Amino acid sequence: MKMVKLQKKNLNAFLAGLEKFGDLHGPVRRDTNDFAFQKVDAPEQIAHDCLRTILPPKKYFTKPVDTMFTFSEAEGYRAPDKDLHTKIILFGVHPCDIHGIKILDLVFGGQYRDEYYFARRRNAIVVGLDCMPDEYCFCRSTGTDFTEDGFDLFLSDIGSSYLVRVGTSLGDDIVLETSTLFQEIGDTDRRAYKRRSAQRINSFEVEIHLEDLPEIMDLEYESRIWQELGDKCLSCGTCSMVCPTCYCYDVVDQLNLDAKSGSRLRRWDSCLFKDYALVAGGHNFRADRGSRIKNRYFHKQRGFVAQFGRPSCVGCGRCIVSCPAAISLVDVLTKLRSRGNE
Amino acid sequence: MNRENIYFPHLAQITRILPQIEDHKLFGLTFVDKSMKDNFSYRPGQFVELSIIGTGEAPISISSSPTRPGTVELCVRRVGRVTNALYNLERDDLVGIRGPYGNGFPVEELEGNNLLLVAGGLGMAPLRSLLWYTLDNRERFEDVTLMYGAKIPDEMLFKYELLSLLDRPDLRCMLTVDKDEEGIWPAHIGVVTTLFDQIEIDPSTTYAAVCGPPVMYRFVLEELLKRNLSKDRILMSLERKMKCGVGKCGHCAIGYKYTCLDGPIFTYWDAINLPELI
Structure with a gap:
């Protein structure tokens, strides 16, 4: 997988440069410990310390209230057009939530495919962000603490920079759009990533066994x-x-x-x-x-x-x-x- | 939307309304779209989602047989919002249909075997589809027996149609009522399980298809098992709240099965593994 490095001080500049790819959404602080994914006008509004939003990203793909179709005598059944085609960039999605989306893909796909769901999925760019578990996290036990797909870009904290994994061709286009902000990763970055990874593994306080x-x-x-x-x-x-x-x-x-x-x-x-x-x-x-x-x-x-x-x-x-x-x-x-x- | 929208109902016209028993009518529906009308096919035991626009949708089992295309027949009990709205409609009015959904009876697997259809009360609605499918493909099946029990003669669905089958040489049609206070019933009297003494079951060549109220299953299953019918040769059609019909909305999930995708036809073996099933 292609990996590059983005200095933390350049993150907002990077996000601000993504306008042409869609509206930027990310976790915003609502109260001391409450966060919600929402549209932001400027990257500065995003709360980077958000571990857990109130609602997961599913709200973008299967809406709390969703029109399945409208009907009238004159026009018969009509699929809703609005908000199926709005392009968004969903920033700050943690691995558990990316796995959540992957699971919903299974449910809404299959023999009977829900095209409303997949229209919205196609129009959402997912930028993942790693995290440190708190006392409620048990994604390590569910095997969802790490993901190798389900994102366009995934940012891992390696100190003063993010290590950026490029998951899709579209993700690569995004990087190339603001390529001056990215650098190649070096030995120090590799070491930092491994240190962080080990630290993360050891931070889980909760463990459950799901095998049998x-x-x-x-x-x-x-x-x-x-x-x-x-x-x-x-x-x-x-x-x-x-x-x-x-x-x-x-x-x-x-x-x-x-x-x-x-x-x-x-x-x-x-x-x-x-x-x-x-x-x-x-x-x-x-x-x-x-x-x-x-x-x-x-x-x-x-x-x-x-x-x-x-x-x-x-x-x-x-x-x-x-x-x-x-x-x-x-x-x-x-x-x-x-x-x-x- | 370039693919087919799985949530759009297809318009169908009510072409026939045949009252059955109190609050039960058989609705004949014909698709407005000609290619839908010509190509709509299904298996006995499948169901459709019936839409009354502005009121909602409800899952209804198909009572007609795919061997008789052109019209889909739904035997509908007036019991909830959607079915009440349906009862307010008249001939030529339009309804919406999505489907067919569910697994249906494994008819290919049943071919070459004896068939025992056991229905109680309203359970005849889905079994009528299998009955006519069998009769219309009679050469593909060995002995075919129908056991159908209703409480009283006035509560028997498709009564005259079924009575007319009593003389058919290629069907053992056993109709029974629990009670006949007026003394008008021309056939057997007693609960459906009392018919079992009159038949022989060869467990190696017989399949049973059972549909009825929950209380009936226990007694019928007992009879079938006593006669050594294997658990996966006992097929049951079950009811749940199949809201979407396509395995998304979650309402009909039982354990690890979706009634709308994996059912509504389950074997007794399935039922043992899904304790909530019956």
């Missing part, structure tokens, strides 16, 4: 844990909203005032919501919270493995940080493993 988790989960299918979790869980769905790989949606038709035209919308949904598995006629396949939270864990950690060969959890820690009932995925998985061994 599907089997452990099958063993604990009837475990009391699920009911205990159901008693704690508020069914608020926050964990789903902040999860980089939760993609469930609900569909609603919205009529205009003429009662003849309108639009079909989808909006983020959560399998923890009470009516998630409610069917017409009143039967609810998961009426109690325990069964819903069990379903969430089984789909992420068990079902996804069977379907796509890996769990869909990327270890970002958002669900743990955001849960108002203080449910921790790490605790739950650790407990599942140890129960019976106490």
Whole structure:
């Protein structure tokens, strides 16, 4: 992979020079410890110390509320045109979130391809940025602490510079656009990168074992844990909203005032919501919270493995940080493993 | 958008409305677009997403057989928002259809075998597709038996159509009702499992296709297993909230399966591995 070096003092100049590639988006500080990906007018607005945004980058590709089509008697069905073709540069995406996007690519692709999702994906340039884990990060355990693809450029901190990996031809064009800002990497940079890498590996405070988790989960299918979790869980769905790989949606038709035209919308949904598995006629396949939270864990950690060969959890820690009932995925998985061994 | 948009329904006209039992009607739908009308094909056991524009979409199993193209028939119970809106429509009105979705019955695998169709209540809706598929390709199957039970005669779907099959020499049509207080029922009386004493099952050459209310599965499965039918020769059509039909929206996920992609036809072996399934 092509690698170059960008001095930190040149980062803003580099980002400011990317206008022709799209609107610049990056993490912006909203409160002391709250960050959100959003459009910035100037690179200086980007918070480089952001470890975890409130919402993951999925919001750019599968929107919280999204028009699937509009309909009217005169024009029939029409695909929405706006915001499918806006070009953006998404700066500051950490490896876990890049893996999150790669997982969503699997879900929205396949036999039935969601062209809305992929239109937005094609129009987004992803500039990754490495990070140092905090006490909630467990991406090392989920194998998502490092990525070798899924980005156009990836910046790793090597002291006063970034080591820049060029992942795509488009990424290379971006580098060439402001080529005067980049330098070749030298021996010192290589050493700095390895030092940083070792330091990062040793910084993880949380470790969970996922290797045979599907089997452990099958063993604990009837475990009391699920009911205990159901008693704690508020069914608020926050964990789903902040999860980089939760993609469930609900569909609603919205009529205009003429009662003849309108639009079909989808909006983020959560399998923890009470009516998630409610069917017409009143039967609810998961009426109690325990069964819903069990379903969430089984789909992420068990079902996804069977379907796509890996769990869909990327270890970002958002669900743990955001849960108002203080449910921790790490605790739950650790407990599942140890129960019976106490 | 240069590729096909998977979320666009295709317009279809209501060409027939046949009342069945209370709050159940059979809707005959014909695609407006000629190439859709000519080319729309499906497997027995698949479903479509029915759109009532402005109200929403609902998954409905197909009750007609692909051997009779031109019109897609959906047996719809008036039960929710979308189906209530459908009941407000009349002949010639337009609805939207996406699909067909789901795996459907593995008809090629069933060929050359005896078939036992077991339906309870509304479970006849998806099995009617397989029934007519079988009858229209009769030479490809060995003995074909239908067991269908309803609570009372007035709750039997496709009653007259099925009664007319009683005399057919190439089908063992066993219709039963739990109760017949008016004394009008010309066939068997008793729950569907009471029919099992009248038949022989050769477990090496038989497939069973079962669809009915959850309570029925337990008793029917018991009968089939008692007769040594293997778990992967028992096929069941199951219901979930298949909102998108294309494996994206998540609502019909059970364990590691999506009802809309991996189902709605599951074997009993699948059900053992997916504890929530039945």
